[in-house]
Amino acid sequence: MNPTDTSKEYGEYVKKKAPNSPILKDCFNAFWVGGLICSIGQLIFFYCKFKGLDQTASSTVVSICLILISVILTSLNIFNRIGKFAGAGSLIPITGFANSIVSPSIEYKSEGYVMGVGAKMFTVAGPVLVYGISASVIIGIIACLFI
Amino acid sequence: MKKIGKQTLQLDNKPSILNTAAIVGPKELDGPLAKYFDKCVEDEFWGESSWEKAESKFIKETINTVLGKANISSTDVDYVFAGDLLNQCISSCFGLRDSNIPFFGLFGACSTFVEGLCLGSVFMDSGACNHILCATSSHFCSAEKQFRFPLELGNQRTPTSQWTVTGSGAVILGKNNVGPYITHITPGKIVDLGIKDANNMGAAMAPAALSTLCTHFEDTGRTPDYYDAIITGDLGHLGKDILIDIAKNKGYDIAKNYNDCGVLIFDKKKQDTHSGGSGCACIATVFSGYLYKLMTENKIKKLLLIATGALTNSTTAQQGESIPGIAHAVSIEM
Numbered sequence: 001m002n003p004t005d006t007s008k009e010y011g012e013y014v015k016k017k018a019p020n021s022p023i024l025k026d027c028f029n030a031f032w033v034g035g036l037i038c039s040i041g042q043l044i045f046f047y048c049k050f051k052g053l054d055q056t057a058s059s060t061v062v063s064i065c066l067i068l069i070s071v072i073l074t075s076l077n078i079f080n081r082i083g084k085f086a087g088a089g090s091l092i093p094i095t096g097f098a099n100s101i102v103s104p105s106i107e108y109k110s111e112g113y114v115m116g117v118g119a120k121m122f123t124v125a126g127p128v129l130v131y132g133i134s135a136s137v138i139i140g141i142i143a144c145l146f147i
Numbered sequence: 148m149k150k151i152g153k154q155t156l157q158l159d160n161k162p163s164i165l166n167t168a169a170i171v172g173p174k175e176l177d178g179p180l181a182k183y184f185d186k187c188v189e190d191e192f193w194g195e196s197s198w199e200k201a202e203s204k205f206i207k208e209t210i211n212t213v214l215g216k217a218n219i220s221s222t223d224v225d226y227v228f229a230g231d232l233l234n235q236c237i238s239s240c241f242g243l244r245d246s247n248i249p250f251f252g253l254f255g256a257c258s259t260f261v262e263g264l265c266l267g268s269v270f271m272d273s274g275a276c277n278h279i280l281c282a283t284s285s286h287f288c289s290a291e292k293q294f295r296f297p298l299e300l301g302n303q304r305t306p307t308s309q310w311t312v313t314g315s316g317a318v319i320l321g322k323n324n325v326g327p328y329i330t331h332i333t334p335g336k337i338v339d340l341g342i343k344d345a346n347n348m349g350a351a352m353a354p355a356a357l358s359t360l361c362t363h364f365e366d367t368g369r370t371p372d373y374y375d376a377i378i379t380g381d382l383g384h385l386g387k388d389i390l391i392d393i394a395k396n397k398g399y400d401i402a403k404n405y406n407d408c409g410v411l412i413f414d415k416k417k418q419d420t421h422s423g424g425s426g427c428a429c430i431a432t433v434f435s436g437y438l439y440k441l442m443t444e445n446k447i448k449k450l451l452l453i454a455t456g457a458l459t460n461s462t463t464a465q466q467g468e469s470i471p472g473i474a475h476a477v478s479i480e481m
């Protein structure tokens with residue numbers, strides 16, 4: 001059989017031939033880096049409580065601190081290296097969200113502050129915001145009606 | 148010049164490759180071919196304020212270098228054929244806007260370098276021209292920005308993804324009694340076997356390379372053994388393996404003398420470039436820097452150079468279109 005005879009056969013042939021991502025290694029690195037980021041957040045949270053802030057204020061301070069750290073590391077060209085190593089581990093926490101907004105801002109600065117930074121800032125994070133906010137509105141309405 | 152077979156042109160007034168030049172970026176400087184390039188630039192911006200400006204500078208400086216090496220003034224160049232990956236070929240347009248050379252802007256994705264050589268050879272064969280310049284460029288950062296994600300984004304690349312070569316290669320064709328000469332050109336057809344993964348260009352382009360390779364052999368009556376080296380543009384590690392496989396199925400055993408520029412330019416293990424190099428500058432810099440030197444030293448006497456291109460853009464990819472491939476071949480002989 002010749003794999004280039006039809007698209008279907010070729011697709012199957014390429015699928016077999018192509019190397020797979022190292023799933024186990026990726027999962028392991030994502031697990032411990034993601035866990036480490038969350039533990040850092042938890043430490044900041046305990047510190048805030050210790051200093052006398054209430055539950056809500058402490059949570060807000062944690063988010064602000066993690067976003068700040070992520071923004072600084074992105075600007076220093078360090079976050080992408082962590083992301084390359086940890087994958088979803090650094091992407092899923094709020095650090096990944098901050099990185100996804102700052103990175104296009106840096107990239108598109110050459111097109112100016114309006115059409116560059118302003119317009120392109122949400123090219124990566126935009127879909128997360130749109131569907132995240134939409135989902136929260138829908139769940140809010142359901143909660144309002146039935147609970 | 149006459150047409151032989153289905154797609155090949157056999158050139159009578161064979162243009163000679165008078166000289167070549169290649170300038171590359173920092174990643175290529177760390178690669179195994181660094182010593183063959185005319186210049187390696189350590190700063191990806193090359194002192195400019197944007198990636199796009201830097202890429203234009205790459206092609207501009209490479210053209211100046213090749214003209215200097217061949218000792219030819221820009222006023223003695225009849226036409227230039229140039230192209231790149233950025234929208235509307237802006238790197239080539241801006242890089243050449245002050246050159247005062249009549250300009251053809253080409254797009255054949257990563258196959259543009261050999262597309263330029265094909266067209267330039269036909270112009271030379273007409274007898275009306277003395278010097279033709281062919282050049283292409285690509286830049287890792289400008290290509291990532293246009294086709295993929297911002298550089299600072301913390302994501303992971305798949306094992307089949309390739310690394311766009313930063314740099315530019317240029318060739319000057321002329322009338323000379325010294326080789327290497329371009330003897331045959333085989334422009335390729337668009338071939339699409341339905342690969343949709345934009346991170347697997349090698350697999351998308353390999354069937355196009357196969358089509359051009361087989362057609363070249365059928366048209367010229369040559370076999371793989373005729374050539375000292377058969378070199379493709381940027382199929383990368385996976386694409387190279389696929390081409391060896393599917394060529395064998397068609398009855399052509401190329402494993403002995405075949406390699407790919409995307410495989411040659413980077414050290415896969417040390418440089419973490421996954422499936423290898425890609426981009427218009429991949430074959431342009433490897434040929435202009437490395438292969439041309441091997442030819443002038445008589446280490447390669449007969450070379451089949453096949454540039455491969457993936458004819459896609461970010462819009463068609465998002466709309467779920469597959470990735471059509473193309474490959475153009477030139478036969479270069481001493």
